[in-house]
Amino acid sequence: MFFGALSEDRNPDGISCADLAEGGSLHLRNINxxxxxxxxxxASFLDQGGSLDGKKRNVRIFASCVIPFxxxxxxxxxxxxxxxxxxxxxxxxxxxxxxxxxxxELVRHFAxxxxxxxxxPARLPDDEALTKLVTHDYLLGNxxxxxxxxxxxxxLSAH
Numbered sequence: 001m002f003f004g005a006l007s008e009d010r011n012p013d014g015i016s017c018a019d020l021a022e023g024g025s026l027h028l029r030n031i032n033x034x035x036x037x038x039x040x041x042x043a044s045f046l047d048q049g050g051s052l053d054g055k056k057r058n059v060r061i062f063a064s065c066v067i068p069f070x071x072x073x074x075x076x077x078x079x080x081x082x083x084x085x086x087x088x089x090x091x092x093x094x095x096x097x098x099x100x101x102x103x104x105e106l107v108r109h110f111a112x113x114x115x116x117x118x119x120x121p122a123r124l125p126d127d128e129a130l131t132k133l134v135t136h137d138y139l140l141g142n143x144x145x146x147x148x149x150x151x152x153x154x155x156l157s158a159h
Contacts, residue, residue, distance in 0.1 A: 018045070021059040031063040096138040096146060103134045103146065110147050114154035123157050 115122035
């Protein structure tokens with residue numbers, strides 16, 4: 001749990017993700033999918049400068065979501081303080097379909113990464129396969145969709 005135990009039964013050591021990330025970074029993926037209670041607790045944690053129960057944590061928090069934050073979640077929480085607390089630096093990364101020139105380099109990176117994980121030499125796609133990857137219209141999956149595709153191809157080519 002991010003904030004430690006809600007009860008002693010669930011986490012007898014009281015160790016939270018913030019404790020484990022001490023001195024480092026914590027990436028919260030799909031932040032818009034968090035339950036409203038957790039969003040409120042996270043907003044409180046950020047508002048108190050990284051303090052829980054009087055113990056300050058030295059942790060950098062990165063949050064990401066696939067939709068503009070606040071649109072979907074506005075219905076869940078009235079007067080949601082979380083977006084304001086999270087947006088110290090806001091990066092808008094265009095979707096992959098709007099930056100197709102990045103795809104060949106990403107494919108090479110993912111092919112090497114998955115080959116390394118499988119203990120195999122990297123097999124890069126031929127020109128025809130790369131053209132299909134570049135011309136594909138990536139939707140919400142974006143880079144994750146491309147990574148999954150390259151991962152499946154690496155697994156299939158290993159056998």
